[in-house]
Amino acid sequence: MSRSSTPVGTRTGSGWVIGRVGGIPVVLAPSWVLVAAVLVTLYFPVVRRLVPTAGMGTVVLTTLAFVVMLLVSVLVHELAHGLTGQRLGARPREYVLTFWGGHTSFETELPGPGSSAVVSAAGPLANAALALAAWGAVVSLDPTGPGLLILWGAVLSNGLVAGFNLLPGLPLDGGQILEAIVWAATGDRNRGTVVAAWGGRVVVVAVLLWVLGRPLLEGRQPNLSSAIWMILLGAFMWSGAGQALRRAEARRSAEGIDLRRLALPTLVLDDAATVSQVENALAGQGAAVVLVHAGRPVAVVEPSAVRDVPYEHRSVTPVTAVARPLAPQQVVTALTGPEAVTAVSVAQRHGPVVVLHDGVTVLGVVEVAAVARALQSRRP
Known part of the structure; x- marks a missing residue:
C-alpha cells in the first residue's frame, strides 16, 4: 500500500495519518501528543491568571484553542514548504507534525540552490503572514478576554517561529537558505x-x-x-x-558512483510473455529479467521464480504471475553521483532493486545492497 492511499487513522512509521492535502498524507507523530500535554500544563495557569473572571470551562477551551492554533500554524508552515516544492519540481512524500514542530519530506531532492532557498523560506514566511493576520485581527476587531489571548498567542508564537527558523544554521530553515547561498556561490x-x-x-x-x-x-x-x-x-x-x-x-x-557499473546482466522482455518464453530466453543464465509495457519497465522477475513454476504449466502461465511489480520510484534515470544515490535511497522503500532507464532503453538492474557496499568502500 502506497503512502498516498494509506487510510486516515492508520499508524505508519512516522505516526498517525490524520488527513491529506493534495493527496499527500498529513502525519501526527506520537511526540506531538507529549508537546500538547506540556503546552496545556504551561498555558492553563497563564490563562487563569490573565482572565480571572472567566469560568473553568472557558479557561479550558481557551487553552485547548491555543494548542490547536499551534498545530494549525505548524501545518501551514509545512504545507508552505511542500506546496512550494511541488511547484518547483519536488513532490512532497508526507507532512509530519512532531515534538519540535514538523518536517516535510520530498520524493526527490530540489534541483538547485535557488529552488532550495525558496522552499526553505516559504515556511517562515507563512508563519510571518499568520502573525500579521492575527495582529490585524487584534487591531481591527478589538477583542477582549479569551479571544484577545488567543490572537496575541498567534501573533507571538508565529512571529517567534518565523524569526527563530530563519537563524542561519541547520537544521533550521535559515540553515537551508545559508546552505543554498554557499552552494550557489561555490x-x-x-x-x-x-x-x-x-x-x-x-x-x-x-x-x-x-x-x-x-x-x-x-x-x-x-x-x-x-x-x-x-x-x-x-x-x-x-x-x-x-x-x-x-x-x-x-x-x-x-560523487564517484556510476550505477551502470553496478548493473546485473539484464534481459528485457515484453510483459505479455509466458514463463516458458522467459525460460527459453534465459537459457540457463542467471540474468535479471525486466518486463516492459510500451517500452516502460513495469516489473522484474527473478530466475528462481521462473524455475518454481511446474514444467507443464510454464507455457500457459503469464510471466506477470511470478513477477514483482515496480513502483515508479524504482525506475531510476539519474545514473551517476549523489542524484543517483538519492534516487536509490528513495527507491529502497519499495523494493530491493532499481531498474536503470535512460528514457528510452532499459540499461540494467541494480541491487540496492550493491550501492550500499559501493558507498561503504569509498568512505575513509
Missing part, C-alpha cells in the same frame, strides 16, 4: 551543507549563552522552564547539525 552543495551545519552549532551555543549566561551575568537565576526547553532544543539542533555533516560526507562518497 557550486559545491557539500560545502554549503558543512558551513550551514557548523552555523547550526554556533546558533545552539549563542542561544544557550543568551538564555543561561545573560541572567547569570546580570546576577539573576535563569528561568528553569526556559532553561530546560532551550537545553532540549539545543540538543535537537546539535543532533540535526551532526546529521547534516554525515549527509555531506555521504554525498562526497557518492
Whole structure:
C-alpha cells in the first residue's frame, strides 16, 4: 500500500495519518501528543491568571484553542514548504507534525540552490503572514478576554517561529537558505551543507549563552522552564547539525558512483510473455529479467521464480504471475553521483532493486545492497 492511499487513522512509521492535502498524507507523530500535554500544563495557569473572571470551562477551551492554533500554524508552515516544492519540481512524500514542530519530506531532492532557498523560506514566511493576520485581527476587531489571548498567542508564537527558523544554521530553515547561498556561490552543495551545519552549532551555543549566561551575568537565576526547553532544543539542533555533516560526507562518497557499473546482466522482455518464453530466453543464465509495457519497465522477475513454476504449466502461465511489480520510484534515470544515490535511497522503500532507464532503453538492474557496499568502500 502506497503512502498516498494509506487510510486516515492508520499508524505508519512516522505516526498517525490524520488527513491529506493534495493527496499527500498529513502525519501526527506520537511526540506531538507529549508537546500538547506540556503546552496545556504551561498555558492553563497563564490563562487563569490573565482572565480571572472567566469560568473553568472557558479557561479550558481557551487553552485547548491555543494548542490547536499551534498545530494549525505548524501545518501551514509545512504545507508552505511542500506546496512550494511541488511547484518547483519536488513532490512532497508526507507532512509530519512532531515534538519540535514538523518536517516535510520530498520524493526527490530540489534541483538547485535557488529552488532550495525558496522552499526553505516559504515556511517562515507563512508563519510571518499568520502573525500579521492575527495582529490585524487584534487591531481591527478589538477583542477582549479569551479571544484577545488567543490572537496575541498567534501573533507571538508565529512571529517567534518565523524569526527563530530563519537563524542561519541547520537544521533550521535559515540553515537551508545559508546552505543554498554557499552552494550557489561555490557550486559545491557539500560545502554549503558543512558551513550551514557548523552555523547550526554556533546558533545552539549563542542561544544557550543568551538564555543561561545573560541572567547569570546580570546576577539573576535563569528561568528553569526556559532553561530546560532551550537545553532540549539545543540538543535537537546539535543532533540535526551532526546529521547534516554525515549527509555531506555521504554525498562526497557518492560523487564517484556510476550505477551502470553496478548493473546485473539484464534481459528485457515484453510483459505479455509466458514463463516458458522467459525460460527459453534465459537459457540457463542467471540474468535479471525486466518486463516492459510500451517500452516502460513495469516489473522484474527473478530466475528462481521462473524455475518454481511446474514444467507443464510454464507455457500457459503469464510471466506477470511470478513477477514483482515496480513502483515508479524504482525506475531510476539519474545514473551517476549523489542524484543517483538519492534516487536509490528513495527507491529502497519499495523494493530491493532499481531498474536503470535512460528514457528510452532499459540499461540494467541494480541491487540496492550493491550501492550500499559501493558507498561503504569509498568512505575513509
